[in-house]
Amino acid sequence: MGLFYAIANALDGLSRAEAARLAGMERQALRDAVVRYNAEGVDGLFDQPKGHRPEWLTEAEQATLAAAIFKGPDPPVDGVCTWTCEALAIWISEKFGKSIYPDSVGRILRRTGMSRQKARPVHPKANPKAQERFQK
Structure with missing residues (x-):
């Protein structure tokens, strides 16, 4: 006043x-x-709202990243069988030419509503019928 x-x-x-x-x-x-x-x-x-730092990845790049995550890695091409923040940081660097720390990848994923989930390993030569017989 x-x-x-x-x-x-x-x-x-x-x-x-x-x-x-x-x-x-x-x-x-x-x-x-x-x-x-x-x-x-x-x-x-009156105080004006301050500007925010722009996102490191654009909306289109975030959509491409989300699509790649949901598709899953291609082991011969990506060199991993499950996505980790470290692997995604390397993928982002190769795909978009932007270097980013793995911790920042985790923040981007949380901000876009994704959670970190660990895939359960499945052997590629697993036999479902043999597993079923073993369980009985």
Whole structure:
């Protein structure tokens, strides 16, 4: 409220030093507020939201990453049989040309609503009928 009081006093003709003293604020702070008020009106007196750092991967790249995760790795090509954050960081580097830390890959996955899940190993030569006989 002191800021509005100080600006009102400054607009009424008091010196900035006197208006700031009556409102209990520094003269420079009042000067900055008056400049913002003159430029933007009353909206300039309120704190504006700060910008955020842009995402490291674009929306299209995140969609491509999600599709690759749901498809699963190709062992001969990707060199892994299950995706890990380390393997995904290497994949992102090769696919998009962006180097990224594995921890950052985990943050991207959580932000996009994916959770880390561990695949249960299945031997490629497993015989379901033999397993069924063994369990009985």
